Amino acid sequence: MKPALVVIGNGMAGMRTVEELHKLAPDMYDITVFGAEPHGNYNRILLSPVLAGEKSIDDIMLNTREWYVQHGITLHAGDPVVHIDRRKRIVRAQSGLEVSYDRLLIATGSKPFIIPVPGHQLSGVLAFRDIQDVEQMLAMARNHRNAVVIGGGLLGLEAANGLQRQGMNVTVVHVSDVLMNQQLDKPAALLLQKALEAKGLTFLMGANTEEILGPGRVTGVRFKDGSEIPADLVVMTAGVRPNIELAKSAGLHCERAIVVDDTLQTYDPRVYAVGECVQHRSATFGLVAPIWDQARVCGAHLAGAGVRRYVQQTSPTRLKVTGVDLYSVGDFIGGEGSEDLVLRDARRGVYKRLVLKDNRVTGAVLYGDVKDGPWYFNLIQSRSDITPIRQTLLFGEALSNRAA
Secondary structure, eight states, X not given: OOOEEEEEOOSHHHHHHHHHHHHHOTTSOXXXXXXXXXXXXXXXXXXXXXXXXSSOTGGGEEEOHHHHHHTTOEEEETOOEEEEETTTTEEEETTSOEEEOSEEEEOOOEEEOOOOOTTTTSBTEEESOSHHHHHHHHHHHHHXXXXXXXXXXXXXXXHHHHHXXXXXXXXXXXXXXXXXXXXXXXXXXXXXXXXXXXXTOEEEETOOEEEEEOSSBOOEEEETTSOEEEOSEEEEOSOEEEOOHHHHHTTOOBSSSEEEOTTSBOSSTTEEEOGGGEEETTBOOXXXXXXXXXXXXXXXXXXXXXXXXXXXOOOOEEOOBTTBOEEEEEOSSOOTXXXXXXXXXXXXXXXXXXXXXXXXXXXXXXXSOOTTHHHHHHHHHHTOXXXXXXXXXXXXXXXXXXXX
8 A cells, every 4th residue: 555645736736745755756656636717727926927828828737637647646736735634644625525644745835915996806806816816807807898917027027918919908006106116226127117008008107996886797996095997806815814713723834834844844744735835944935945945855756755854945026927027136225235236227128236244146127138137046046256357247157258
């Protein structure tokens, strides 16, 4: 009898961990996977191009149903786990199905934060999180005009771009006066805003949503200052919250998310967790690079080849909007003892800012010309002393290599 591994969550983090486990120990476990959505596993990052009409749902599938069958994995799609009994080592799904485990992997991801303003439950208010959201947006774009996207971060801008490509009038509402304020400084954000306005998007900056209006379905949005704009569709992209209710009710130690150690084990040695639902050394995760690293480490430990440790690393951000080039990585704010190197060419729409500390690059914001992004990222990772190439650093790798 093989030991049983149960995976709660059929998303990118959970299935990548299973793939990593399979590379090392393909026949070690009987694996059962429970997923809330009625599909195989797909690439959630590519929902933006699906919304923009550049890719189809089939294009973004990572593991088809056949893949599970070929690998001897039992998939219960559209049947989420609702209860974990750690004493008996059993999970119970919504359908009532019970499966016992020797090892449990929790990969429940995160859920969109829906701002709890009056009217947030109206029909036509959506998040931008899964295939169903995208299908609803595409259906609405066919016969409605006005869309409002609340949240001017990475996801919000990708949603706005997609809806606009589908023919809607889109207004982006952002609380801060800086777009993508988690990744950009003000000059880069202004260039981005200009470029997106030129594509036809409208921005309301420093705007606080007070109420979503409508009798049964949404008709508009009202702001704190009393102004109103019409809306047939409201997309909330104001951040996510780790999905920890299930883990919490099972008595696993949670803070903002499920607390794991460097092997991605929870406080219960039989239970592991990966992805957006975990907290490691007080950080939580939303980008794919760190989650792939977690999957590699967790897969190795599940395979009994456990020497790997998960180490957090900085990861770059890119925007998936056609015709807009943007790259941001590391500490772009800078602080005590840091200095900035800035290159600005407004006519070409190019802006580069490097943050230096102790003759090392600690952060980079690139707009309009991003080809050297990976090179700067490498300088940050390797903590290279840039003194010999400081004069040419802003002009990129080709010139700097010649200078060095």
